[in-house]
Amino acid sequence: MDTLASEFLFEMAIEVGAPAVIGPNAYGERRVVPIRGGRFTGPRLSGRILPIGEDALVVGAGGRTLLDVRIVLETADGAAIYVRYHGLRxxxxxxxxxxxxxEAVAPDEYYFRTALIFETGDPRYAWLNDLLAVGIGQRPPSGPVYRVFAIS
Incomplete structure (x- = not known):
């Protein structure tokens, strides 16, 4: 197969805390941002983002940002789903x-994409263990928001 298709999974809005600035290194400035919570809503799963996890950023020249994120989703019906993703803004x-x-900046003024991997032991959501998803992000002042799509 040489084509990609996508299916909308959910939109998530993440609440973040103040960053711990680790400082400059060979790649840029390291910042670790705590995840404070949030929500996700979609046609196949919805729920809340638990106040567990972090967004370990490296901000490079010109503001180019590499993301390395770990979060835990809890579905409305009680399943726990571990999510890790890497991205570029x-x-x-x-x-x-x-x-x-x-500042509030229109999402079409910058590029913000992520690649997500899921892990869960809940049989109702085991299908997530076997897919890669892509997030299209934006960064309003309130915290990151992503539209997440399964890639097939």
Missing amino acids: TGPEAVMRRLAAG
């Missing part, structure tokens, strides 16, 4: 400065 330097300053 980048765009024109002036736009990235506005994002860093906490």
Whole structure:
């Protein structure tokens, strides 16, 4: 097969805390941001994001940001789902400065994509263990928001 198809899974809004700035390293400035909670809603699963996990960012030249995130979803019917994803947020330097300053920036002014992997022991959601998903992100001042799609 040489084509990709996608299926919308859910939209999630993540609440984050204040970052711990580790400082500059060979790749940029390391920041670790605690996950405080959030919600996700979609046609096949909905629920809350537990206040567990972190977003370990590396912010490089011009505001280019690499994401390394771990979160736990709890579905409305009580299943626990571990999610890890990596991503990239980048765009024109002036736009990235506005994002860093906490301004509201239209999502079409920058690029923000993630690749998600799921783990769960709940048989109702075991299908998640066998797929890769892609998130299309935006970063409003309230915290990151993603539309997540299963890739087949």
